[in-house]
Amino acid sequence: MDNIAGTRSSLQWAVHISVAVLVALWLFPTVGLFVSSFRTGDQISSSGWWQALSTQESQLPAIRIEGEEVPADGAFTIEGRLIAGDTTVSAWGASSRAPKAYAPGETVDIGDGQTLTVAEDSSFFLTSPDTTEGTRLPRVFLTASSPPEFTFDNYRNVLFSGTAAAGIGKAFINTLTVSIPATVIPILIAAFAAYALAWMEFPGRALLIAAIVGLLVVPLQLALIPLLQLHNNIGIGKGYLGVWMAHTGFGLPLAIYLLRNYMVGLPRDIIENAKVDGASDFQIFTKIILPLSFPALASFAIFQFLWTWNDLLVAIVFLGADDDSLVLTGRLVNLMGSRGGDWEILATSAFISIAVPLLVFFTMQRYLVRGLLAGSVK
Incomplete structure (x- = not known):
């Protein structure tokens, strides 16, 4: 019965699978390129295109604290925000050896009597017993999670x-x-x-x-x-x-x-x-x-x-x-x-x-x- 004209070949499933594999091999890079064309450079560098719809967590480069010093109660304070946007800080550190040492909202003694607090929205509060004018302010290492982001700016x-x-x-x-x-x-x-x-x-x-x-x-x-x-x-x-x-x-x-x-x-x-x-x-x-x-x-x-x-x-x-x-x-x-x-x-x-x-x-x-x-x- 296998040789009767009009009957389906027993290898038809193999043909279908082969065609599906070939289509997938051609389609995946094209879809990936299309998705990546709407993502930002930071997201492309930190995750694959198949993760474009999920929240991304990445280690950001060191950020040096900047801001205007304000005297308060015999100390000096500086406050501000480290990064802009909807990024959420999941961990932070004051040293490159321990970039995830502290949780958001935790107040930490970073030496020389200075204390630093970094919140989830990347806002910070630095206190120092002495003025910081003319000195280099400490660096902060952030581990941040950001929501999916798509933009038309790349095409523009x-x-x-x-x-x-x-x-x-x-x-x-x-x-x-x-x-x-x-x-x-x-x-x-x-x-x-x-x-x-x-x-x-x-x-x-x-x-x-x-x-x-x-x-x-x-x-x-x-x-x-x-x-x-x-x-x-x-x-x-x-x-x-x-x-x-x-x-x-x-x-x-x-x-x-x-x-x-x-x-x-x-x-x-x-x-x-x-x-x-x-x-x-x-x-x-x-x-x-x-x-x-x-x-x-x-x-x-x-x-x-x-x-x-x-x-x-x-x-x-x-x-x-x-x-x-x-x-x-x-x-x-x-x-x-x-x-x-x-x-x-x-x-x-x-x-x-x-x-x-x-x-x-x-x-x-x-x-x-x-x-x-x-x-x-x-």
Whole structure:
């Protein structure tokens, strides 16, 4: 009975588990990056993203007491607050060797006749028999618990900050300026070429198809320097036109191969009937072939957009690395070097860089498999 068509395989549960594991492996880092992009730098440093909804307890750096000295009953007092916000002190200490020695509200002799009290809200009260002017006041080590905190300040700093280190709004626009034309131009050229290779008879067609297949395995790095020299010789140089042409040239072999395989599998009767009715090749292409080839066009658009959006090498070579022309991936590399401690800035910038590709993929993913399987069956 196990071989009867239509019965479920005994390993179906293993397939489901494998798919669930793969989805989880892909989803967890993305969710973690998304959650971290709304957290503060202190919370990111002290706890993982999966603890974002729980109260966080952390050891704060030493805080030196500051305040105005007030004489009172033959002594001198200073009072104030050590930290601002909703943070609650769970323990405190006057020495780095015992940072959790005392409970909130406990009055402690810290030497030289001075006493110190630290409350839960981090307010303190210091008394001294002698004036403290001209002397260094003691340090306090706090162990504090803070409620979950989420903020949009990270996105405001990243997208709209005027500083060169944090603002990536310009790089975001540069990446869009590169990616959209570099996706549309190869599709337009490849669609015409694929139709000609699929349905038009002319000498050397088979050689052209073989050459396109051969170009699929040419390493991109092999052509970077010669292509840049060609751009300089013809006057394009470094600029958006040069990077568009570079991405177009590198993307055309796959685009033509993918679209040609799809178009050659379309019903021949439709094209022949259109020719009998007097339709030209251009009319057949625009009114019949293009609408029917939308799954293949969409699948290539996904690949090309993801490639151009995440590209760094081609953009650096053909566009440049200055602040006015730097793309998003280049900006992230600079942030990792100059802002390595600002985890909230890095998390927000990284999530912005993957948000647009995720949106494009999930919007057009239903066409992906149909386009990839183009021409695989008859």
